[in-house]
Amino acid sequence: xxxxxxxxxxxxxxxxxxxxxxxxxxxxxxxxxxxxxxxxxxxxxxxxxxxxxxxxxxxxxxxxxxxxxxxxxxxxxxxxxxxxxxxxxxxxxxxxxxxxxxxxxxxxxxxxxxxxxxxxxxxxxxxxxxxxxxxxxxxxxxxxxxxxxxxxxxxxxxxxxxxxxxxxxxxxxxxxxxxxxxxxxxxxxxxxxxxxxxxxxxxxxxxxxxxxxxxxxxxxxxxxxxxxxxxxxxxxx
Amino acid sequence: xxxxxxxxxxxxxxxxxxxxxxxxxxxxxxxxxxxxxxxxxxxxxxxxxxxxxxxxxxxxxxxxxxxxxxxxxxxxxxxxxxxxxxxxxxxxxxxxxxxxxxxxxxxxxxxxxxxxxxxxxxxxxxxxxxxxxxxxxxxxxxxxxxxxxxxxxxxxxxxxxxxxxxxxxxxxxxxxxxxxxxxxxxxxxxxxxxxxxxxxxxxxxxxxxxxxxxxxxxxxxxxxxxxxxxxxxxxxx
Numbered sequence: 001x002x003x004x005x006x007x008x009x010x011x012x013x014x015x016x017x018x019x020x021x022x023x024x025x026x027x028x029x030x031x032x033x034x035x036x037x038x039x040x041x042x043x044x045x046x047x048x049x050x051x052x053x054x055x056x057x058x059x060x061x062x063x064x065x066x067x068x069x070x071x072x073x074x075x076x077x078x079x080x081x082x083x084x085x086x087x088x089x090x091x092x093x094x095x096x097x098x099x100x101x102x103x104x105x106x107x108x109x110x111x112x113x114x115x116x117x118x119x120x121x122x123x124x125x126x127x128x129x130x131x132x133x134x135x136x137x138x139x140x141x142x143x144x145x146x147x148x149x150x151x152x153x154x155x156x157x158x159x160x161x162x163x164x165x166x167x168x169x170x171x172x173x174x175x176x177x178x179x180x181x182x183x184x185x186x187x188x189x190x191x192x193x194x195x196x197x198x199x200x201x202x203x204x205x206x207x208x209x210x211x212x213x214x215x216x217x218x219x220x221x222x223x224x225x226x227x228x229x230x231x232x233x234x235x236x237x
Numbered sequence: 238x239x240x241x242x243x244x245x246x247x248x249x250x251x252x253x254x255x256x257x258x259x260x261x262x263x264x265x266x267x268x269x270x271x272x273x274x275x276x277x278x279x280x281x282x283x284x285x286x287x288x289x290x291x292x293x294x295x296x297x298x299x300x301x302x303x304x305x306x307x308x309x310x311x312x313x314x315x316x317x318x319x320x321x322x323x324x325x326x327x328x329x330x331x332x333x334x335x336x337x338x339x340x341x342x343x344x345x346x347x348x349x350x351x352x353x354x355x356x357x358x359x360x361x362x363x364x365x366x367x368x369x370x371x372x373x374x375x376x377x378x379x380x381x382x383x384x385x386x387x388x389x390x391x392x393x394x395x396x397x398x399x400x401x402x403x404x405x406x407x408x409x410x411x412x413x414x415x416x417x418x419x420x421x422x423x424x425x426x427x428x429x430x431x432x433x434x435x436x437x438x439x440x441x442x443x444x445x446x447x448x449x450x451x452x453x454x455x456x457x458x459x460x461x462x463x464x465x466x467x468x469x470x471x472x473x474x
Contacts, residue, residue, distance in 0.1 A: 036305075062308065068273075068301030072353045098395040105353035108393045112349045116309045116342035139398040148389040155385050156345045158335040161376040 004030040006123035007170075008114045011035050011061070013048030015195045015217060016129035016173055019185035021056050023172045024127045026188055031058040032121055034114055039070025041084070041200060048196035055191055064113055075103040084200040086210035090134070090219055093212055098137050101199055101212065107140035111149050115167065119157040124165040126153075127172070134178035134216050146171050178220025186226065193229035241267040243360035244407075245351045248272050248298070250285030252432040252454065253366035253410055256422035258293050260409045261364045263425055268295040269358055271351055276307025278321070278437060285433035292428055301350055309341065321437040323447035327371070327456055330449055335374050338436055338449065344377035348386050352404065356394040361402040363390075364409070371415035371453050383408050415457025423463065430466035 007029035011017045021031055033056075035049040046063060053061035075082065082100050093099070107130065114126045130141040139145060146169050153167040154160040160167050173181050185192065197217045198207035207214050207230065221228040244266035248254045258268055270293075272286040283300060290298035322336055330336070344367065351363045367378040376382060383406050390404040391397040397404050410418050422429065434454045435444035444451050444467065458465040 064305030064308065066303055066305050068299075068303050068350065069353070071299065071301065072350070073357050098399070102395055103353075104356040105349055105394055108352060108389065109346065109349040112342055112346040113305065113309070115345060116306070116340075119341040120310050139395055140393045142392070145389070145392045148385070148392050152345065152382070152385040152389050155379070155382045156377050157342055158339055158376055162335070 004028055005125065006030045006032055006059070006121050007125040007127055008118045008121065008123050009033045009058075010110055010114055010126070010128045011049045011053060012129070013045035013050075013052060013196045014129070014213070015185065015190075015192055015197060015220075016131055016181060017049075018052045018056075018190050018192070018195045019181050019188070020127045020129040020170075020172055021052060021058070022185055022188040022190045024125075024170070025056055029125060029127075031056060032117065032123060033058045033061045034110075034117060035061065035063045036066050036069070036110060036113070037063055038066045042196070042198060044198075044201055044205070045196040048194055051194040055194055062117065066109070066113075069103070069106070069109060072104065075101065084211050086200075086208065088212055088215065090215065093137060093216070098139065099212060102138050105140070107138070107145070108149070111153075111169070115153050115157060118167065119159045119165075122159070122165070125168050125170060127170045129173050130171050131173045131176060131178075131181065133176060134220065143171070143174055146174070177223070178216050179223035182220050182224040182226060186224075191229070195230070241265055242362065243267045243269055243296070243358050244362040244364055245355045245358065245360050246270045246295075246364045247347055247351055247366065248286045248290060249366070250282035250287075250289060250433045251366070251450070252422065252427075252429055252434060252457075253368055253418060254286075255289045255293075255427050255429070255432045256418050256425070257364045257366040257407075257409055258289065258295070259422055259425040259427045261362075261407070262293055266362060268293060269354065269360060270295045270298045271347075271354060272298065272300045273303050273306070273347060273350070274300055275303045279433070279435060281435075281438055281442075282433040285431055288431040292431055299354065303346070303350075306340070306343070306346060321448050323437075323445065325449055325452065327452065330374060330453070335376065336449060339375050342377070344375075344382070345386070348390075348406070352390050352394060355404065356396050356402075359396070359402070362405050362407060364407045366410050367408050368410045368413060368415075368418065370413060371457065380408070380411055383411070414460070415453050416460035419457050419461040419463060423461075428466070432467070
């Protein structure tokens with residue numbers, strides 16, 4: 001138990017959420033990191049989340065078991081029957097068309113669980129690594145979605161309705177490019193070798209290098225003028 | 238596959254959600270019922286949900302496994318370490334104080350899953366049995382919460398953002414008394430013997446008769462001038 005205010009951090013294990021967690025730590029919050037096991041193909045990211053939480057000195061890392069999310073369907077990330085797109089350029093991602101890796105209402109569900117935990121912990125602050133610049137076009141990464149969730153949150157939970165806390169959704173990356181995110185994280189000492197981005201790893205455990213998430217990651221490191229430590233280290237699984 | 242529009246019904250197995258499902262059916266919707274297994278003490282309600290879905294001819298009954306909700310804590314419904322209040326009068330429930338059976342952000346989480354399934358099914362309509370008259374004082378049963386969720390929903394999912402559907406949250410019970418709900422359900426042929434309300438059943442499987450939910454149910458049947466078929470039938474588990 002510390003005197004630091006508590007924050008709930010949605011931590012996927014990717015580079016965005018690792019950066020967000022480092023930002024929250026730099027702002028003086030005690031980190032309560034939350035990840036989800038929802039039957040995603042790239043469950044490898046959960047190991048990365050645990051390493052990132054540990055490296056950042058999180059007070060707790062809670063992995064929420066939510067297998068029901070995989071039963072709902074509708075996404076290439078939770079079923080083998082829909083292919084993960086490969087080899088799209090960043091320009092193709094920017095057409096505004098939402099790709100099949102979109103998981104229906106995923107950030108709504110994740111933020112709802114974060115809200116529940118925040119209330120149980122007495123934490124008024126929730127951090128999420130959404131980004132509306134270098135992203136795949138998911139609607140639940142946009143500022144208007146986050147603002148609507150913040151309004152909802154303060155009507156939803158007893159602690160807010162009774163005036164004991166005002167929930168704030170922090171999105172420190174929302175207006176940054178991927179290279180800007182990497183520069184920010186590097187300045188805060190984030191070890192990106194611990195993070196995982198690939199949606200569809202090769203059978204040898206390496207990132208595929210061709211899914212949207214790998215392509216955005218590579219573009220980010222290139223534009224930041226840095227070498228991705230995951231590539232440098234070779235096989236990471 | 239029918240020509241009827243699809244609706245997602247949040248079905249707990251209690252009398253409110255059974256009534257809501259009957260309302261949706263009477264309005265011409267094909268019923269896709271969703272229940273949650275989240276480690277609640279009163280898991281008996283899931284058997285009731287299955288019976289109600291079957292009796293109403295639902296196209297599907299999906300039970301979402303969400304054990305992580307129990308890990309978050311903060312509620313008497315998901316832990317033995319917090320007692321379920323017994324013997325409160327309806328007047329005591331109306332003090333505005335939120336009781337320990339409140340589950341942090343539960344309806345936010347449930348509606349988020351319903352939204353995900355609605356998008357995957359192509360269903361624009363979601364039904365939930367919230368009620369702001371004879372209720373336990375939970376903040377996420379109030380009209381302002383539901384309105385905020387509806388706004389969020391239409392910013393959250395691809396199908397809404399791309400203009401393919403406009404999500405509507407239906408709350409046909411929100412302004413009814415418990416007796417009004419029972420009269421409505423009876424007029425639609427709901428078999429209330431199939432439903433389950435008790436938060437904290439006795440070891441012999443009977444409803445305790447003393448938790449808020451049992452007390453509100455008994456008050457509702459009394460004021461509707463009806464006999465609760467669950468009591469008439471005796472032991473129901």
